[in-house]
Amino acid sequence: MKKKVAVYKVSFFIVLLVALVTALYLGAYDFNHSVFEIVSTYFNTNTHTADSFVLIELRIPRILMAILTGAALAISGTSLQGLFKNPLASPDLIGITSGAVLFAALTIVFGSAVMHLLPAFFRYVLLSIMAFIGALLTMWFVYKMATSNGKTHILILLLSGVAITALTGAVTGFLTYISTEEELRNITFWSLGSLAGSNWWKVCLVFIVVLIGSIRLLSKGKILNALMLGEKEAAHLGFDIEKTKREIIIIVSLMVGCVVAFNGTIGFVGLVVPYILRFVFNSNYNILLPLSMLLGAVVMLIADTISRTIVVPAELPIGILTAIMGAPVFISILINYKRKLK
Amino acid sequence: MIKIHDLSFQVKDRFLLKYINLEINKGELIAIVGPNGAGKSTFLSCVANEIQYKTKHFLFKDKDVKSYKRSEIPLHRAKFSQHQSNEINLKNEEIVLMGRYPYFKTEADLSDLEIVEKWMAKTETSHLTDREYEQLSGGEKQRLHLARVFAQLENNIENKLLLLDEPLNNLDVAHQFKTLHLIKEFTNQNNSALVVLHDLNIASQFADRLILMNKSSIEMFDEPKKVLTQERISRVYQYPCIITPHPENQQPIILFG
Numbered sequence: 194m195k196k197k198v199a200v201y202k203v204s205f206f207i208v209l210l211v212a213l214v215t216a217l218y219l220g221a222y223d224f225n226h227s228v229f230e231i232v233s234t235y236f237n238t239n240t241h242t243a244d245s246f247v248l249i250e251l252r253i254p255r256i257l258m259a260i261l262t263g264a265a266l267a268i269s270g271t272s273l274q275g276l277f278k279n280p281l282a283s284p285d286l287i288g289i290t291s292g293a294v295l296f297a298a299l300t301i302v303f304g305s306a307v308m309h310l311l312p313a314f315f316r317y318v319l320l321s322i323m324a325f326i327g328a329l330l331t332m333w334f335v336y337k338m339a340t341s342n343g344k345t346h347i348l349i350l351l352l353s354g355v356a357i358t359a360l361t362g363a364v365t366g367f368l369t370y371i372s373t374e375e376e377l378r379n380i381t382f383w384s385l386g387s388l389a390g391s392n393w394w395k396v397c398l399v400f401i402v403v404l405i406g407s408i409r410l411l412s413k414g415k416i417l418n419a420l421m422l423g424e425k426e427a428a429h430l431g432f433d434i435e436k437t438k439r440e441i442i443i444i445v446s447l448m449v450g451c452v453v454a455f456n457g458t459i460g461f462v463g464l465v466v467p468y469i470l471r472f473v474f475n476s477n478y479n480i481l482l483p484l485s486m487l488l489g490a491v492v493m494l495i496a497d498t499i500s501r502t503i504v505v506p507a508e509l510p511i512g513i514l515t516a517i518m519g520a521p522v523f524i525s526i527l528i529n530y531k532r533k534l535k
Numbered sequence: 536m537i538k539i540h541d542l543s544f545q546v547k548d549r550f551l552l553k554y555i556n557l558e559i560n561k562g563e564l565i566a567i568v569g570p571n572g573a574g575k576s577t578f579l580s581c582v583a584n585e586i587q588y589k590t591k592h593f594l595f596k597d598k599d600v601k602s603y604k605r606s607e608i609p610l611h612r613a614k615f616s617q618h619q620s621n622e623i624n625l626k627n628e629e630i631v632l633m634g635r636y637p638y639f640k641t642e643a644d645l646s647d648l649e650i651v652e653k654w655m656a657k658t659e660t661s662h663l664t665d666r667e668y669e670q671l672s673g674g675e676k677q678r679l680h681l682a683r684v685f686a687q688l689e690n691n692i693e694n695k696l697l698l699l700d701e702p703l704n705n706l707d708v709a710h711q712f713k714t715l716h717l718i719k720e721f722t723n724q725n726n727s728a729l730v731v732l733h734d735l736n737i738a739s740q741f742a743d744r745l746i747l748m749n750k751s752s753i754e755m756f757d758e759p760k761k762v763l764t765q766e767r768i769s770r771v772y773q774y775p776c777i778i779t780p781h782p783e784n785q786q787p788i789i790l791f792g
Contacts, residue, residue: 195642278622415636421623422633425585426616430687431609431637476624479641 198480201473205487209260212491216256216498221506222247250392258391258399259497260490262456263466265403265448267489268482270463272410272441275417275478277345280471280526283463284449287335287350288357289328290460293446293453294383295361296327302368302376314394317455321398325450331357332446383457386512388497395455406448407486409440414479421476459512461519462489468522492518536561536694536727537582542590544581551577552588553752559729561694564722566738567731569748570772575731576617576700578748582729583614583698596694609637610695613687617700617731619680627663627671627679631655634686650689654682657717659710673705681714685721697721697728703737715741739763739786747771763787 217228224231224244235245270283277287284290300323301308308316335357339350365384369377416437419427424434452459466489467481474480496518500511537559544552552574559565567575581588584600593600596611603611613634623630628651635647655661658678663671671679681702688695697718703711711734719741722728732738738745739759747754747762749771755762765778768789776791 412641414641415633418625418629419633419636421620421625422630423616423618423620425583426614426620428585429583429609429612429614430633431606433605471624475626475629477626477629 198474198484201484202487205484205491209487209491209494212494212498213256213260216259216494217248217252219498219502220247220252221501224248254393254396255388255391255497255501256494257396258388258456259494261396261399261403262388262452262459263462263489263491263493264407264486265399265452265489266459266462266493267466267485268407268410269445269448271467271478271481271485272413272417272445273463274467275413275420275476275481276438276441277339277347277350278420279345279347279350280468281347281351281464281523282345283461284328284445285458285460286354286464286523288331288354288361289335289446289449290453290458291354291358291361292331293324293328293450294458295364296330296450297324297454298365298368298383299323302372305373305376314398317394317398321402321451321454324454325447328446328450328453329443332442336442383453385510386457386459386515387500387508387510388456389501389508390455399451399455402447402451406444409444411482411486413437413441414477414482417478417482418476457512459493459515461515461522462493464526465515465519465522466492468526536563536596536696538592538594539582540591540593542581542588542593544577544586544588550751552581555581555753557746557753557756559727561727562722562725563743564719564728564730564741565744565746566742567729567746567748568733568735568738569746569754573748574751575748578746579614579698579700579729579731583612585614595696606637609687610690610692612696612698613684614698615681615684615700615702617704619676621669621676623668625668627660627666627668628652628655630668630679631660631682631686634683634689637687638690650686651682654686654689655679657685658682659713674707674710677702677705678710678714681717685717688721688726693725695721695726697726699728699730701731701733703732703734711737735763735768735789739788740781740784759786763789 218224224247226244228248231244231248235241235249266284273282273284273287274280276282297320300320304319308319311319335350335353338353339345416427416432419430419432428434466485470481470484470488474484496514497511500509500514503509537557539555539557542552542555543550555578567578569575577586580586595603631651631654632643632647635643635650639647652661658681660675660678660682663675663679668676684697688697699718702714706714715737718728718730742759744757745759745762746756747767754771755767763778765776768776768778774791776789778787778789780786781788
């Protein structure tokens with residue numbers, strides 16, 4: 194078993210490296226020199242050529258953002274599924290993403306006066322904090338709605354997500370109506386999802402959040418497994434259930450909020466990645482958590498590379514690609530469910 | 536081992552347990568018996584600290600039970616619950632391994648895996664390793680969780696406590712007796728076990744002392760021979776019975792009807 198996990202880890206890592214190198218070279222702009230040359234010239238001369246600008250200011254941050262976003266969304270989805278004991282729980286389906294988008298959009302429209310005064314990094318911090326609050330509030334709401342006596346009713350969970358998403362849709366629609374043109378562009382970008390706006394500041398911020406968040410979540414494998422026994426049984430194994438729940442809810446909100454603040458709604462990654470891994474490792478969260486981070490990064494990087502190369506010079510919104518992968522998985526989980534109901 | 540003084544548990548203004556006093560010694564196998572709704576499972580849940588009860592004092596190994604650290608108590612006390620989860624999408628040996636979770640951080644030691652193997656063999660569940668948990672029968676699932684609970688208490692600490700809520704449900708006769716022998720083996724090593732049982736005759740054969748519960752309190756707590764009298768059992772269970780000694784070990788046998 195240990196060996197099998199190691200093999201999967203190493204192969205995902207290799208695929209990630211290959212995808213990374215490929216992604217460096219693919220894009221609307223073709224480099225005249227090799228990546229290595231461009232970087233070394235830039236550091237020697239300290240001035241940007243067209244090559245180095247595209248590579249260092251656009252492409253590399255975007256690739257890093259894709260990796261971080263994929264890892265964050267996948268491990269968030271896996272943790273939520275463990276917490277709610279259901280493979281359908283994922284940030285977008287239960288409405289957390291929508292909550293984050295709503296707060297981010299409100300911040301953009303009503304906070305534009307303040308935002309312009311702030312330096313870039315703090316603007317991003319403010320935006321992610323607001324998205325985090327939005328995510329946390331929705332998470333708290335759906336959790337309270339769907340859980341009674343330690344049991345989560347998946348139907349209520351998903352329907353709460355639908356309700357929140359509807360509400361967000363309405364408010365975002367209203368905001369679109371009253372917003373200026375620049376704000377409008379920002380809002381539209383969220384509903385579609387795109388990594389095009391990535392820059393080093395954003396990457397740094399997301400990196401810090403994902404690093405802290407994933408270190409905490411990766412240690413939750415045992416307790417998420419134990420929760421399958423039931424909350425009382427898990428408590429008999431020495432776990433603090435309430436504390437863990439709070440921790441997971443806060444961390445997932447933070448990661449999803451931060452990722453959504455910069456990249457908009459990218460659906461289904463948190464659903465698809467653990468779904469694939471469960472075929473091989475069942476629901477062993479000790480294994481699922483780290484592997485979902487790796488596979489999430491791979492999936493997102495490949496999806497983003499396709500999204501920015503398939504209709505060159507334009508871009509296909511990445512949300513379209515993840516939805517194409519995600520919707521069939523969603524349906525197949527539902528079919529499984531139906532079988533179990535019989 | 537356990538000293539409980541004046542324990543009560545109530546939901547709104549209805550008492551589910553009233554003024555329970557109890558002292559259990561190390562090495563004892565104690566069976567809790569009584570009719571439906573007498574408070575057996577509720578009492579066991581109290582001893583397991585699963586529900587909020589009121590008590591003057593509750594000492595576990597001469598220390599207030601609440602003074603134990605959360606991470607420390609699983610090494611001293613384990614509970615087998617009456618209802619086991621039906622949806623656990625794990626391999627069966629991974630389920631038993633959960634009993635070892637208090638002992639390792641992220642990776643199980645070789646010794647943990649050996650203990651899992653040992654208890655799966657002892658509960659006769661080793662052959663289930665390549666079957667899916669959800670496809671197992673009720674009795675097989677039950678034995679798997681017994682293995683998990685026993686694996687949890689496999690350590691060098693002395694005087695451990697095992698709480699079992701109807702561990703024999705769903706088990707065939709042979710496995711009922713095998714399970715009781717496992718429990719007996721455990722208590723023979725100076726550990727104690729508190730077991731809710733339905734079958735008075737099995738309780739009479741195996742338990743050192745019986746807790747007979749009736750109407751939310753303890754009717755009597757003593758050796759089986761003293762507790763199991765025709766008058767008392769007929770009254771508590773509200774059904775006529777005859778008591779006769781077991782031909783081999785002379786323990787009381789109850790025949791209802």
